[in-house]
Amino acid sequence: xxxxxxxxxxxxxxxxxxxxxxxxxxxxxxxxxxxxxxxxxxxxxxxxxxxxxxxxxxxxxxxxxxxxxxxxxxxxxxxxxxxxxxxxxxxxxxxxxxxxxxxxxxxxxxxxxxxxxxxxxxxxxxxxxxxxxxxxxxxxxxxxxxxxxxxxxxxxxxxxxxxxxxxxxxxxxxxxxxxxxxxxxxxxxxxxxxxxxxxxxxxxxxxxxxxxxxxxxxxxxxxxxxxxxxxxxxxxxxxxxxxxxxxxxxxxxxxxxxxxxxxxxxxxxxxxxxxxxxxxxxxxxxxxxxxxxxxxxxx
Numbered sequence: 001x002x003x004x005x006x007x008x009x010x011x012x013x014x015x016x017x018x019x020x021x022x023x024x025x026x027x028x029x030x031x032x033x034x035x036x037x038x039x040x041x042x043x044x045x046x047x048x049x050x051x052x053x054x055x056x057x058x059x060x061x062x063x064x065x066x067x068x069x070x071x072x073x074x075x076x077x078x079x080x081x082x083x084x085x086x087x088x089x090x091x092x093x094x095x096x097x098x099x100x101x102x103x104x105x106x107x108x109x110x111x112x113x114x115x116x117x118x119x120x121x122x123x124x125x126x127x128x129x130x131x132x133x134x135x136x137x138x139x140x141x142x143x144x145x146x147x148x149x150x151x152x153x154x155x156x157x158x159x160x161x162x163x164x165x166x167x168x169x170x171x172x173x174x175x176x177x178x179x180x181x182x183x184x185x186x187x188x189x190x191x192x193x194x195x196x197x198x199x200x201x202x203x204x205x206x207x208x209x210x211x212x213x214x215x216x217x218x219x220x221x222x223x224x225x226x227x228x229x230x231x232x233x234x235x236x237x238x239x240x241x242x243x244x245x246x247x248x249x250x251x252x253x254x255x256x257x258x259x260x261x262x263x264x265x266x267x268x269x270x271x272x273x274x275x276x277x278x279x280x281x282x283x284x285x286x287x288x289x290x291x292x293x294x295x296x297x298x299x
Contacts, residue, residue: 003253003256003275004274005252005275005276005277006274006275006276006277007276007277007278007279007287008112008113008276008277008278008279008293009109009112009278009279009280009281009287010108010109010110010111010112010115010280011112011115012085012086012087012088012111012115013085013108013111014086015030015031015083015084015085015086016028016029016030016031016083016085016108017029017283018108018280018281018282018283018288019034019048019056019282019283019284020046020047020048020053020282020283020284020286021039021042021046021282021286021288022042022044022045022046022047022286023042023044023045023046024038024039024040024042024043025037025038025039025042025046025053026038026039026042026288027048027053027056027057028108030081030083030096030104030106031081031082031083031084031096032077032081033058033059033077033081034056034057034058034059035057035058035059035060035061035104036053036057036059036060036061037061037102037104038061038063038102039288040248041248041288041289041290042288044286047282047284047286048284054074057074057075058073058074058075058076058077059071059072059073059074059075059077059098060072060074061102063102067101068100068101069100069101069102070100071098079097079098080095080096080097080098081096082094082095082096082171083096083106085111085114085140087114087115087118089118090118090144090147090148091147091172092114092140092143092144092147092168092172093168093171093172094106094138094140094168094171095164095167095168095171097164105138105164105168106138106140107137107140107290108280109278109279109280109290109291110140110141110204110244110278111140112278113140113141113144113202113242113244113278113293114140114141114143114144115144116240116242116295117131117141117144117145117148117200117202117240117242118144118145118147118148120200120240120297120299121145121148121149121150121199121200122148122149123299124199124200124238124299125238125299126199126235126238128151129149129150129151129199129200130150130151130152130153130196130197130198130199130200131145131150131151131152131153131198131199131200131201132153132155132191132198132200132201132202132233133145133152133153133154133155133201133202134155134184134187134188134201134202134203134204134205134230135155135156135184135203135204135205135206136154136155136156136162136165136204137156137161137165137204138161138164138165138168139154139164139165139166139168139169139177140168141202141204141242142154142165142169142177143168143169143172143174143177145200146169146174146175146176146177147172147174150199150200151176151178152176152177152178153177153178153180153198154177154178154179154180155180155182155184155187156180156181156184157181157182157183157184157209157210157211157212157215158181158212159181159212162179162180162181165177165179166179181212182211182212183211183212183213183215183217184203184205184211184217184226185211185215185217185222185225185226185229186211186215188226188229188230188233189229191233192229192232192233196233197233197234197235198233198234198235198239199234199235199238199239199240200239200240200241201230201233201234201239201240201241201242202241202242202243202244203226203227203230203241203242203243203244204242204244204245204246205217205219205222205223205226205245206219206246206247207219207245207246207247207248207250219245219247219250220247220250223245223258224258224262227243227258227259227262228262228265228266231262231263231265231266231268232266234268236268238298238299239270239297239298239299240295240296240297240298240299241270241294241295241296241297242293242294242295243255243259243293243294244278244291244292244293245291245292245293246290246291247291250292251292252275252276252277252292252293252294253275254292255275255292255293255294256275256294259275259294259296263296268298269298270296270297270298271297271298271299272295272296272297272298273294273295273296273297274294274295274296275292275293275294275295276292276293277289277291277292277293278290278291278292278293
């Protein structure tokens with residue numbers, strides 16, 4: 001039997017656009033400002049000329065080392081600004097910043113998951129749903145879950161990033177997200193011991209990283225153990241799960257093989273199951289892949 005690999009992309013962005021991508025870079029509009037940033041997966045040629053890129057852009061990220069760099073401004077712009085994500089049923093506001101790590105504080109492709117989270121929570125029969133965001137970064141998924149009415153737990157190992165997510169919650173006029181600065185694996189194992197249950201969970205792990213106390217994370221080494229633990233935290237009656245990974249060379253079939261095996265172990269049979277790639281389409285009609293993903297739902 002052939003296996004269907006699906007493609008996922010956000011549909012509700014009006015204040016963000018991928019203008020062009022290629023030659024290991026991407027040209028993006030975040031609200032009123034246009035950035036040039038590195039993109040290791042954009043190995044093809046740009047559609048627009050270098051001159052057109054520079055004429056459009058306000059700022060360009062220049063790498064200094066493998067994990068840091070600086071921003072060269074072509075035009076006047078602030079170091080911090082707001083970006084609004086407007087869904088027909090909810091609104092999120094992000095505090096963006098020019099960081100030394102090429103990020104600005106939001107992964108726009110993840111908006112497709114925010115919408116899925118909001119929709120899934122709205123479908124639950126449980127009047128007091130609980131949602132867990134692991135490797136939560138600046139909290140787009142946490143904000144969407146909170147906006148949908150879930151008791152939301154936001155877990156990230158970096159205190160400054162959690163503080164950033166809290167600013168996004170305040171800007172979005174949301175309240176009472178539970179902030180957890182901890183190694184994700186440790187948190188999950190502790191929740192298992194406590195017998196905690198969640199109706200929704202998203203994992204968006206990095207390729208590698210470290211917890212607040214030096215705990216080591218390597219995607220291909222640790223993700224299967226993490227997934228087995230996470231599946232045991234799901235409410236057996238109604239649940240949804242998103243696993244999203246951005247790592248060069250990591251296939252959606254890897255995720256599928258792992259999930260299919262682990263679901264059998266815990267006798268979970270979701271009504272909906274999909275695997276595939278998440279991407280953004282540029283204004284030049286080029287699709288930029290930005291990770292592989294699995295979604296499953298039993299509601």
